Amino acid sequence: MTNAATGADALPKIKSEKASRSPRLDLTTAVCAIVLVTFILVAIFANALAPYGFAQIDLHARKAPPLLFGGTFKHVLGTDELGRDILSRVFYGVRTSLLIALGASVISLALGTTLGLLAAFRRGFADMLIRVAVDFQASMPFLIIALAVLAFFGDNLWLFMALLGLYGWERYARLVRTMAGLELERGYVAALKRNGAGTPRIAFLHVLPNILSVVLVNLTVILPEILMQESALSFLGLGIQPPLVSLGSMVGAGRDYIMTEWWISTLPGIVIFLLSLSISLIGDYLRDAFDPTLH
Template sequence: MSDTTIGSLRETTGNPFSVQRRIPGKAWRLWVGLDWPMRLVLVLAALLVFAALTAPLISPYEPNAQSLLLRLKPPIGFMEARAGHLFGTDELGRDVLTRCLYGLQMTLLIAVSGAIIGMLIGGTLGLLAGAAGGTADALVMALVDIQIAVPFTLVALLAVAVFGSDMHVLIVVLGIAYWEQYARIIRGEVLKLREMPFIEASRAAGASPLRIAFRHIVPNVISPLVVMFTLNFSNIVLLESSLSFLGLGLSPPTATLGSMVGIGRDYMHTAPWIVAAPALLILLITLVVQMLGDRLRDRMDVRLRDR
């Protein structure tokens, strides 16, 4: 083979390492194209995920290590602060910073798992209702109406009373919290897609309903599903915190951000840092996820993107 042929093949196929060199450049261009609030949000999201994943490595103490001689010590900067306890100590002398890191890890784990379960349940039922129609549609929408009508706190109380306050129970309870929102949105999208010309063309070509659903409908409902996931994730975090605050979360001494706020409410007048640190983390998580969800919606919504 001549050198000219080899050169032409290289130009046609390209250097296999050129794609790897272009990836950092493309990521940098995307980063430069973002405004500074979005950059700040991405940095905060990365820091939160990093802190949750590396909690056992970066925590200065054990999460349940008690020292009654050091109970209710204020954070660094106060006169009675104790060296080594940046965020102070709680009513049992446990390090608040360590508890916050482990609580962040547990809260994110429960919230992500619950949000994924809700997305899978709601997305599947919404796809079934919109694609099948008829009795299936009526049954799914009846379940949606029941979910909306019944107060979710009563459902959580019943689940905890019957099955106990185990982590798996809490994840399932959170998973069925907002599935009806996914079902309604996906059902509406499927009903619109069913009347599109390319669906009619596939049906006229003899494609089976299952092939139409997975080949044409599912790829077109992934975008609203992902956006709905990001917007509902913060609601899951707040719901988990509320249930833990009411004593329906994980049993002590396991730390979640909501349980830390719930336990610390009795010491708000004498030791407000016990509540302030986990409450600020909850606020930061919800703010970051909401801003990411809004930006993702703007990027995926063609009408908003064109504006």
């Protein structure tokens, strides 16, 4: 009876100890989460939220300043050199930039994770070949490769997304190879092999779920970098082309007017900064939450 009572008293204590291991959601992370969710909702409902079309031209209202700097409620964030509403273009630009960044991040994650698992399970020539490819990718400036590919093949939205999907895959491959190698030394892998489980089943149904949290945290690190790469290439005129609009192309289009009509490029630049910062800080929180070495 005493032992039962002792066990019952210890149960809440154990639960409280487990709960204390999880990092608290501080104010900064909460604000970043709200900002990120807001941008996601803006991207999803851009058609309903935007007061004008992203390519709608009004030459009578060209270069109108934002509301707080002498503008009117007709164009709250002002207009560009062709009279296109900046607020509407920011809404659609967030949709395009997030779509490209998320799509490229999924491609990079899938490619790097698959190659990392292959290197961990298939030692020898396959491992050596993947490590050479990883070292080559890490040593080459991605921006130079992207400029060469886009200059040769031309501009296309899906080609652009696939090209950005090659960014950062080597980091996934290195991480997954290391983490999967540690998992292969655990007893459950040997037990699965004795029971006749094949390599694909062990890799994707047992090993990958055990390391997936660390891989997803790495995604929050690479995703804002891909967003910045998309902005840089669009700024240089080799990314998203008119009539489509992205945050990077808006910054690039307004660089000739930065001294007089600063809002054309500054406002989408602020959005890029807020998006990247929010994703990065949320990634730091997720790392603290899922990394067992920090508990």
